[in-house]
Amino acid sequence: MADLAAAMDRRRLVTLLSPAYLWLLVAVFLPLSAMLFFSLLTDLPQDAPDWGLTLDNYGQFLTNPTYATLLWKSLKLGVMVTLACILIGYPCALVLARTIRGRARETLFLLVILPFWSNSLVRIFSWAIVLRGNGVLERSLDWLLPFDIRLNLMFTTPAVVIGLVHSYLPYVILTSYLALQAIDDDIIEAARSMGASRWTILRRLLLPLSLPGLLAGAVLVFVPVVGSFMEPRILGGRMGTYYGTVIEDQFIAVYNWPLGAALSFILLAVVLLIIALASPVLKRART
Amino acid sequence: MSGVEVQNITKRFGRALALDDVTVSFPDGGFFGLLGPSGSGKTTLLRTIAGFHYPEAGRIRIGDRPVEQVPVEQRDIGMMFQNYALFPNMSVADNVGFGLRVRRVPAAEERRRIAETLDLVQLGGLADRRPAQLSGGQRQRVALARAIVTNPKVLLLDEPLSALDKSLRVDMQIELKRIQRDIGITTIFVTHDQEEALTLSDRIGILRAGRIVQVGPPREVYDRPVDAFAAGFLGEANWIPDSCLAGLDLPASPQGHRFAVRPEALAIGTAPDLARNALRGRLVQRVFAGAMATCLIEVEGSPWKLVARDRDIPDLPGAGEVWLSWAARDTIAVPA
Incomplete structure (x- = not known):
């Protein structure tokens, strides 16, 4: 009797979960497996009939130090952008979730999400117009300030960081906002009744209680930024060669898919390793 | 402090x-x-x-x-x-x-x-x-x-x-x-x-x-x-209908006052207790709740409630005419 019920439970579980697993299989597992297969080839089968299997593509990462240098540069970019997103996004989320009420909150929230809904290419080219020499930013500053301003931000690392921060900031704001908004008002009022200052409340209650959201946002920013290629290419110019742009080149310009795929998997492995190494530290910070 | x-x-x-x-x-x-x-x-x-x-x-x-x-x-x-x-x-x-x-x-x-x-x-x-x-x-x-x-x-x-x-x-x-x-x-x-x-x-x-x-x-x-x-709001009150006020011993003038009795101040019986304030009513229900019991009584169309130890309530003939009585000092007077 119990076995029968258990069997039925199992069947129901399989039925209910199968769409999700089917989706994962089609959308994630198959393409990734194809890429993994590509990364082990000497040549693309449609180009060279005598293709074979090799680990050379992975070996190239070790023999040519440029790749490691660029990966390191991309990781630094990831850290920079993530920190900037946290520094700008968390206070935004804090004000949005804990200070502003009602209609104004919805409007501001919409404004925060707006960058998400605009085309990323349009977004990046708009930044190019703003940041270039004698562009919108320089002219406005010139107009405001009495002395001459020469920023020339275009084609510099700061330009890349600005573009990426603008693209990924909503992640941090959204996740932090949700975590902060879930904190019960009574908890804050209780702390106030015990004499806690705003700073104490932020440090000992709001920050620890919303840390999971903030960290989720940070991961959501860090991972794609490390592999980003569009912002570095358009806003970075000659300075904008990163690990991501090299991978893009392999696929689009050089047409060396096996190397591009291998470099992608190395990136994936490094990112997973970083998150795995960081997770015990993050877990401790959470409690 | x-x-x-x-x-x-x-x-x-x-x-x-x-x-x-x-x-x-x-x-x-x-x-x-x-x-x-x-x-x-x-x-x-x-x-x-x-x-x-x-x-x-x-x-x-x-x-x-x-x-x-x-x-x-x-x-x-x-x-x-x-x-x-x-x-x-x-x-x-x-x-x-x-x-x-x-x-x-x-x-x-x-x-x-x-x-x-x-x-x-x-x-x-x-x-x-x-x-x-x-x-x-x-x-x-x-x-x-x-x-x-x-x-x-x-x-x-x-x-x-x-x-x-x-x-x-x-x-x-x-x-x-x-x-x-x-x-x-x-x-x-x-x-x-x-x-x-x-x-x-x-x-x-x-x-x-x-x-x-x-x-x-x-x-x-x-x-x-x-x-x-x-x-x-604090406790329950049985309001005495205006038509019943005549003949009762009241703490204040019936003009400009309303009168009430607390449920636990009431006693119930089959005959009027002439030494105290008494009103006739119809027993609607008697609810047993362990040590205490509640009686719901209708007095001149208004619902009354009595709460007493169950052993203090005499056996009553089903649902029918009963007499409620209470001490005059237990009457509560409030401005109407």
Whole structure:
């Protein structure tokens, strides 16, 4: 009797979960497996009939130090952008979730999400117009300030960081906002009744209680930024060669898919390793 | 320790008047229950004393200090919230120690006072637990410990026991009263539960629509309500229909007064007790509830209720004519 019920439970579980697993299989597992297969080839089968299997593509990462240098540069970019997103996004989320009420909150929230809904290419080219020499930013500053301003931000690392921060900031704001908004008002009022200052409340209650959201946002920013290629290419110019742009080149310009795929998997492995190494530290910070 | 004085407090939320010229005095060391239906302004009054709301007009004094312009953080109060509002990211000891750390109490004294206060609320062994690992009653004790550990001038309780189930609630009432008496702190608490208010308080204030209706010791408010609302809100009242007033021994003139009798003041029988006030009615139902019993009686079209020990109620012939009687001094008169 119990076995029968258990069997039925199992069947129901399989039925209910199968769409999700089917989706994962089609959308994630198959393409990734194809890429993994590509990364082990000497040549693309449609180009060279005598293709074979090799680990050379992975070996190239070790023999040519440029790749490691660029990966390191991309990781630094990831850290920079993530920190900037946290520094700008968390206070935004804090004000949005804990200070502003009602209609104004919805409007501001919409404004925060707006960058998400605009085309990323349009977004990046708009930044190019703003940041270039004698562009919108320089002219406005010139107009405001009495002395001459020469920023020339275009084609510099700061330009890349600005573009990426603008693209990924909503992640941090959204996740932090949700975590902060879930904190019960009574908890804050209780702390106030015990004499806690705003700073104490932020440090000992709001920050620890919303840390999971903030960290989720940070991961959501860090991972794609490390592999980003569009912002570095358009806003970075000659300075904008990163690990991501090299991978893009392999696929689009050089047409060396096996190397591009291998470099992608190395990136994936490094990112997973970083998150795995960081997770015990993050877990401790959470409690 | 110090008393709290509230004078002519008015508080609006938008166009709604939440407190309308409220004046109450909360005696030093007393246990004061604010009682009223929802929307009566009792919680607003408590939160205004706490400092979460600033009144539009009026004065508040805690001890000798005027506080109506002082923010919550500096009022030196202890507050307990309906859902306890424990800090989920901290242990029991850290929850209790929070207010001490804010006040920069030295570490050794902090530890000593945490231990002392946890002993007072009988949670000695649970200092390292997280709030999530505690039962409802234990959380309630932590919240209380956290509110009193800093020796605040006044303890404010917002529906402190409403989240507990009934048997636990009665235990906690006794416990709360004991702790309050032990430390002698001026305590103001809000409740909509009249029994709780009667059990805990040594003074009661009844609020209605932002105004104080009556203030006094529980017995006085219960025995001599100032108006029909107070009579009906604190305890139950059987209103004597106007057509029955003739022949009754009344404490006031029938002109301009209404009269009521408490359910437990009534006696029931098959014949009128001519030495006392008596009215004829029709027994609708008799409800047995262990030691006590309730009878529902219809008197001249109005529903009456009698509560008595079951053994004091004689056998009655099913549903039919009965006589209710009560002592003349048990008649409550309120202005009509």
